[in-house]
Amino acid sequence: MQMETIDKIIQQHQAQGSELVAILQDVQNELSYLPQDALRHISRAVGVPLSRAYSLATFYRAFSLKPKGRHPIGVCLGNACQVKGAGKVLERFERQLGIKCGCTTEDLNFGLEATRCVGYCGLAPVVTVGRDLHSKVSINKVGPILKQYGKEAVAAKE
Amino acid sequence: MPYRIQLMVCGGTDCVANRSLEFRDALQKELEKRSLTEEIQVVTTGCNGFCGVGPVMVVEPEGVFYQRLTPKDVPVLVEEHLVKGKPVKKLMYVPAGTKEPIPLMKDIPFFSRQTLIALRNRGAIDPEKIDDYLARDGYTALKKALTQMTAEEILAEVKRAGLRGRGGAGFPAAAKWEAVRAAQGEPKYLVCNGMDRSLLETDPHSVIEGMAIGARAMGASLGFIYIRNEYPLAAKRIHTAIEQARQLGFLGSNILGTGFAFDLSVSQGAGAFIAGEATAVVQVVEGKVAEPRVRPPHLTENGLWGKPTCLSNIETWANVPPIISRGASWFTQFGSEKSKGTKIFSLVGKIKHTGQVELPLGVSLREIVYGVGGGIPDDKPLKAVQIGGTTGGLIPSQLIDTPVDYESLAQVGSILGSGTVVVMDEDACMVDVARSCIAFAQDESCGKCTPCREGTKLMLDILTRITEGHGTVEDLESLETIATIVHETSACGLGTTAANPVLTTLRHFREEYLRHVEAHKCPAHACRQLNTYFIDPEICAQRGHGCGVCRRECPEKAIIGEKNQPHRIDGSLCSKCGTCLDVCHFHAVKVE
Numbered sequence: 050m051q052m053e054t055i056d057k058i059i060q061q062h063q064a065q066g067s068e069l070v071a072i073l074q075d076v077q078n079e080l081s082y083l084p085q086d087a088l089r090h091i092s093r094a095v096g097v098p099l100s101r102a103y104s105l106a107t108f109y110r111a112f113s114l115k116p117k118g119r120h121p122i123g124v125c126l127g128n129a130c131q132v133k134g135a136g137k138v139l140e141r142f143e144r145q146l147g148i149k150c151g152c153t154t155e156d157l158n159f160g161l162e163a164t165r166c167v168g169y170c171g172l173a174p175v176v177t178v179g180r181d182l183h184s185k186v187s188i189n190k191v192g193p194i195l196k197q198y199g200k201e202a203v204a205a206k207e
Numbered sequence: 208m209p210y211r212i213q214l215m216v217c218g219g220t221d222c223v224a225n226r227s228l229e230f231r232d233a234l235q236k237e238l239e240k241r242s243l244t245e246e247i248q249v250v251t252t253g254c255n256g257f258c259g260v261g262p263v264m265v266v267e268p269e270g271v272f273y274q275r276l277t278p279k280d281v282p283v284l285v286e287e288h289l290v291k292g293k294p295v296k297k298l299m300y301v302p303a304g305t306k307e308p309i310p311l312m313k314d315i316p317f318f319s320r321q322t323l324i325a326l327r328n329r330g331a332i333d334p335e336k337i338d339d340y341l342a343r344d345g346y347t348a349l350k351k352a353l354t355q356m357t358a359e360e361i362l363a364e365v366k367r368a369g370l371r372g373r374g375g376a377g378f379p380a381a382a383k384w385e386a387v388r389a390a391q392g393e394p395k396y397l398v399c400n401g402m403d404r405s406l407l408e409t410d411p412h413s414v415i416e417g418m419a420i421g422a423r424a425m426g427a428s429l430g431f432i433y434i435r436n437e438y439p440l441a442a443k444r445i446h447t448a449i450e451q452a453r454q455l456g457f458l459g460s461n462i463l464g465t466g467f468a469f470d471l472s473v474s475q476g477a478g479a480f481i482a483g484e485a486t487a488v489v490q491v492v493e494g495k496v497a498e499p500r501v502r503p504p505h506l507t508e509n510g511l512w513g514k515p516t517c518l519s520n521i522e523t524w525a526n527v528p529p530i531i532s533r534g535a536s537w538f539t540q541f542g543s544e545k546s547k548g549t550k551i552f553s554l555v556g557k558i559k560h561t562g563q564v565e566l567p568l569g570v571s572l573r574e575i576v577y578g579v580g581g582g583i584p585d586d587k588p589l590k591a592v593q594i595g596g597t598t599g600g601l602i603p604s605q606l607i608d609t610p611v612d613y614e615s616l617a618q619v620g621s622i623l624g625s626g627t628v629v630v631m632d633e634d635a636c637m638v639d640v641a642r643s644c645i646a647f648a649q650d651e652s653c654g655k656c657t658p659c660r661e662g663t664k665l666m667l668d669i670l671t672r673i674t675e676g677h678g679t680v681e682d683l684e685s686l687e688t689i690a691t692i693v694h695e696t697s698a699c700g701l702g703t704t705a706a707n708p709v710l711t712t713l714r715h716f717r718e719e720y721l722r723h724v725e726a727h728k729c730p731a732h733a734c735r736q737l738n739t740y741f742i743d744p745e746i747c748a749q750r751g752h753g754c755g756v757c758r759r760e761c762p763e764k765a766i767i768g769e770k771n772q773p774h775r776i777d778g779s780l781c782s783k784c785g786t787c788l789d790v791c792h793f794h795a796v797k798v799e
Binding site for chain 1: 220435437478479554555556561562563629644647651
């Protein structure tokens, strides 16, 4: 079933080697990571060595070889955010989630990462959760943000 | 059909994050309810620039500027201003220290001090509608270039304008164009480096038009626009714009019926800062790992798939149409001796007017920070300005009169780079800022060349040691040596600029470094491991009545005290996280 999804994505990009980054991106979005089998399958289908797919998968930040949390949290540590206290915000997330930066919670609901300038410096400090952007995040907003996604995830399960 | 009034609601990322779209929808509903939609139109524009006071809206044609809008403001706005014609004062901009609002956008200093060339259509068009762009003389420069000018004439005009690359190094655009035009090999390619999202979000057609004109001058038939994956809105807008331009014959196999062929394609990145480096962009477009290539050969001879390639950033391309339509002599009246035209700056950090501005090159840092930027919140003293992004140098307050152009910034150890201006007040520790900049460079270093890969790691180790209180005076010497080597021997722009924050802070803030390594103290109290936290018992008991917030919030359970009694911190348990300082409402927690 997973392979069907991957095949569909490969087809959308006409199985072209030059589209490899785009294919990996779509697969990453679909599965939240790039499983080994998927990388093998893709490299064979578009006719590039596995080493090239692997080098892309480990080079770019958007790719992960391990499953990411359903809600990947990115705390921007770019300079503008840092000047406005992003370091403390990250610490607060670590403490409330009970995980270190770069890790995923056991229930796979949240992943926590530090990002480097996401380009919304005017809204600093900025936290991204999946595709959502949270602006001017103070340590007091950390709890409510987690609650927002904690609840949603429960609703999705039901 | 012409409308009596147009309401230009900002749909830029910052305003949207502040719920401008909810305001817009409420506004539209109210207009429908009152049957005013025949005469009043709501337009969603790209970023207006004055992000700090968003959501913002401009009422045209009068040009009344409203700020900090919420859906609750809709009824009064419609009733008073749009129906009765009485602008609403309480929603207008009021300059700090005064009480009198400034009604018109053109009179507000933040706007009146700017010169708009690249951002000429900012806030005036819906970026998703090509008709809006056409109504502002869009694509007339392309028409002129294709029907009234030869390729040589286009080149000569760009050369006379003295346009320089707005991305980083400031290489003359015309020299690049000439090299690509003269280079052997077909086809020739154009690439737009889209590390910056603002122009693509506010005015995507100006980039397309600029590239099409460049294509004509260089004899290129295909162009690529690279966009960071962090910028989905920019990607959507440029896709829409390319499609519209094709439909109206501004792109494609027979542009404007002249037989000239040029088309564009979008390449999306996958999250790597290094991908903004010129040769790395080319790698990304080719679908490879974003590792910079060794130069020479230059991209102009050996670029995309080994063919001659002209790579410029978004802002550079957007400057081309006005140069062609209004002429080089018009363009050269702006800017300084060697840096003509304008530059877009993004004002962030400790500055009153956060947002985006376009100013003539050669403008002083003082004008940026205190003129357009409105100064520092709470009127705190300025400590330093970092310009050009995370690898830009830190400019101390005593050099605030430095003109901002390519040459002057190089002299003070900084770069024009992305045009980001991060303003820092006395709360920022320069050692800590240098550490965070190097952490960024170390993280983003692609690892291909040794000085950058190893040097950034070594610098990060030393700086971390210093900020944690384990630094020595000898560390400063090593730091300087390594920084100089990284600066002089790295292969690409990331490495050669990575050491800027270290070198400039060592030069201008040596005292602060010495305090860290000799007394193990951080004068700005930003390096928390060097701080000692304590509670003022009097303030805690008398003003806070021992409220206990710090006790409950302390992750280490290091705070002891009863309700109504002064609390105290057990130094042996304290991890120096600083939470108590942040949560105390009564400023009873002190740090030294």
